[in-house]
Amino acid sequence: MDRNMSFYLLTDCHYLSKECWDEGLPITKRERGDQIALKTSPQILDTFLEKIIADKTTDTVIFLGDNVNSGDMNSHREFRNRLQMLKDAGKNVYISVATHDYCSPNGEDECFQKNAVRYTAAGCEPVPFMLRSELFDFYEPFTHRNALSVDPESGSYVVKIGDKLRMIIIIDNGNGRSHCGLFEEGMKWLESEVDRAAEAGDYVLFAVHHPVIPPWEVYRHMADFELYGGYRELSALMCKKKVRAVFTGHTHVQNIRRFEGENGRYFFDISTVALVNAGGVMRKVTITGDGKCTVESVGIDKINGVDTGEKTRFDYLYELNFTGLIEHALPYVKSDYDGFLTMTDGLVPVDKLKKHKMLVKFAVSKVEKLKMSSLAKLVNAKKLLTKEQYKNAENQKALESAFVLLRHIYTGNAPFTPGTVENTVFTCAAKRLDRLTNIFNIKPLKNLIPSGSSFAQMAQDFLYNNRTGDDDFIEFNLN
């Protein structure tokens, strides 16, 4: 390549038009459970787009699917207007589509969304929605119009995004209940396209909505169907043909993993957090003339048009959803029990908790008081801590450390590396759980563990970055 080439990649925008909701419990409950911001999704997207437009060094933008939240036409029209706005600003725009982008009234296309709704103050009402078969016509300027090649079966396509760079956007049909990925003909098409790129002397990268390598070992074990279905085949192809990276979404998890196949051949699965997650970012990918590929993460500090008060963007959005809401609401169990129930309505079984007020208050106050030092004793970790660590642990609440872990589930890069108090204590707690599971042969827990693994081992994926060391940045060579 004569000059550096770069592109932005955004995924899981889950755009929800304001036309689709009135303020009220129905939309609030939906948002509480989804772990993403829905009400402010247009403002979040717009803030990122402003940043992209301001960056004159990058002229390509790729969206990786779940572009809208529930396949309704209002959201699609507004989303497409934004793509056009990018185009008018001089950007080349390409999109993938995924299961949130359409509905299947009769359950065809393996889509779990039968129809789209508008949330009213008291419930919801049906609104017009997109069918899968209509997507490529609707988004033609942002998909096949400038493609070098299109797979007729899946709609996957190849675009040239730099002097010497091709991106193959793979549309992995289905949600994996029976299929998710390319069929046999699609794989042949893919392989021939990689060969064509090589013949032309172009580098080639892949982008696909579903992950090829799971973010954590337990993900493959629990939700294999949510991975790109032919991941073994695709991994083998990438290794064989030296396709160095695939960009993925869907898990909403910020995660970079390296896959190593036979003869030391490898590739990276660069999975990007949902744009509308509290810690949502986009990736900026830069490729130099000699093939050095740098992947950075670009976030936003504020959301245009949204008043977050004293709170940071992360805190404001985090408190809308399950884990953040629990963290935010738990202190109210003691001081304002009814307020706690109102805050978490839709997430916790409010009726049951109303009946057991005293018990809940007791349990929460015990958990809140638990110090890391007491937990260390309880799980036999004290002997593994230095005197100084143990002393510090006496002033450290176990629940606060647990909340730190939860805050990093989607954003990656959890801070508890081996040797820290938290890693030692939580690993010992997981070992204790392993022992109890085996002694009492607790089947539901055993079923959670991939073969050859353990809770202690699985916990490492969440305690710190045991992957490539940084989920936000990587540099590698395409040659």
Ligand SMILES: [Fe+2]
């Ligand atoms: Fe998604």
Ligand SMILES: [Fe+2]
């Ligand atoms: Fe998805």
